[in-house]
Amino acid sequence: MFDYETIRLIWWVFIGVVAIAFAVTEGFDFGVSALLPFIGKTDLERRVVINTVGATWEGNQVWLVLLGGAVFAIWPAVYATLFSGLYVAMLLVLFALFFRPAGFDYRSKIEDPRWRNAWDWCLFLGGTLPPILLGVLVGNLLLGLPFHLDQDLRPFYDGSFFALLNPFALLCGFAGLLLTLFHGALFLKWRSEGTIHQRATATVAALGPLLLTALAVITAWVFLAIDRPEITQMAAADAPSNPMNKTVIAHGAGWLQHFQTHAWMWLAPAAGFGGIFLAWKLGAGAARMAAFWSSALGIAGIGLTVGFGLFPFLLISKTDPRSSLTLWDASSSHTTLLLAFWITVVFLPIVLLYTRFVYRVIWGSVTEQTVLQDSQTLY
Template sequence: MFDYETIRLIWWVFIGVVGIAFALTEGFDFGVGTLLPFIGKTDVERRVIINTVGATWEGNQVWLVLLGGAIFAIWPAVYATLFSGLYAAMLLVLFSLFFRPAAFDYRSKIEDPRWRNSWDWSLFIGSSLPPVLLGVLVGNLILGLPFHFDQDLRSFYDGSFWGLLSPFALLCGVTGLLLTTFHGALFLKWRSEGVIHDRAVNTVNALGPMLLVALTLATLWVFLGIDRPEITQMAATDAPSNPLHKTVIAQGASWLQHFMTYPWMWLAPLTGFVGIGLAWLLGRGESRMGAFVLSSLGVVGVALTVGFGLFPFLLISSTAPGSSLTLWDGTSSHNTLLLGFWITIIFLPIVLLYTRFVYRVMWGSVTEAAVLKDSHTLY
């Protein structure tokens, strides 16, 4: 039905959609968890905050599992390079995520302030560290990672964990934390009442300018200070995958020139900045749904900016540009992509419809009275 070139592009879109779904849903989960020890002053207030995401956090985290599985099946070379070369960093993300289910499930088992406070800070660690690490990963995807393939297409990673912590990557990590925390504060504002609602508004008011400044600095750094490799010769886009069948120069057109070549791509950063800016302005007032929707548009805009900027690269090699992986030479076989396509066409709509159903059923403000009334069934 689809030729190899077309199905490769379709899967780039599919995996992008899954990544955006993860950023949107797990993004506000991370933000709420990060804000828990600071906005919640009493045990009941913290229980209210936890229960704003209590019914959906597990489903939101599944998007990350789905993203990893999709990369494994569709972009095996990307999966192998990332998860072997960045083994320590990936384990750190995984171990930090371990805190979340334990904190959600065990926090309210014992009515001891020390016990509950310990799990609150565990949830904070499990919610704040992953956005920082994933932001650092995004920064290194833009800068390029030190890897290469030999003639047998074996991947070799030439860097270290500490080499990932460049100033630009750290800026991306801080931006990732600010973005999820801002997004979570707007979600918390929408789903809470009273003093928690007021504190969420104050948080939105404080974080908005910091996030916009961080995004501006990161954007200017990319456009003016980072070289983008350029493919000068490549095999046909419907040829079997082999990352060595192309020629890449390390210093090609700049990231700014890349966007100027495709003017429609400017819609992505425009959506990101306008969405977050308007979300901040509306979030300072009484707007609930509108501010959160605009924040969601901002998150989508940021994600699309990264995706469009990298296209057609999936992984850029900083030490051997010719080993860089693109969506034309880093995918599985044609038959594998077609089989995965039909599985996705059947099951992804079911997942999306079920997710919509769950949010509709579980929606509404979470109050202290509701938590105290259902003390044994809620977190």
């Protein structure tokens, strides 16, 4: 039904949508957890904060599993390069995520302030470290990673974990944390009342300018100071995957190339900055739903801006530009892509409908009275 070139492009879109869905849903989960020790001053207030995401955090985290599985199936060379070269960083993300199920499930089992306070800080770590590390990953994707492929197409990582912690990547990590805190505060404002609602509103008002400034600095840094490789010759887009069948120069036309060629792509950064700015203005006032969805629009715009800028690259190699992986030369076979496509077409709508059903059933403000009335079953 679809030729090899078309199905490769479709999967680039699909995986981009999954990545944005993860950022939007798990983003507010991370943000709420990271804000827990600061917005919740008493044990009851912290239980209110936790239960705003208590019914959905597990489902939201599945988007990360789906993203990893999709990369493994569709772009195995990308999966092999990332998960072998960035093994330490990936393990740190995984270990940080371990705090979340334990913190949610065990925190309220014992009525001991020391016990609960310890788990509150574990939830804080589980909500703070992943967005920082994932932000650092995005920063290094834009800079390029130190890896190369040998004649058998085996990836070899040429750097170290600490080399990933460069100034630009750390700035991206800081921006990732700010974004999740901002997004989480908007969600918390939407689902809470009283004192917690007021603190969440104040948090949104304080974080908005910081986040916009960080995004502006990152954007200027990328466009003005980071080189982007350029493919000068490659095999046909429907050819079998072989990353070495192309010629790449290290210093290309720059990150503005696609945006200058396709003016409609400017809608992505416009949505990114415009969505965050609108969310800040609305969130600092009385708006709830509109502010949250404006933030979701901003996150989608940021994700699309990164995707458009990188296209067709998936991983840029700064050690050997020719080893850089693109969606045209790092994908699975045509048969695998088609089979995965039809599986996705059948099951993804079911997942989305079920997710919508869950949010519809559990929706409503979480208050101290709600927690007291259902103290034995809520977190």
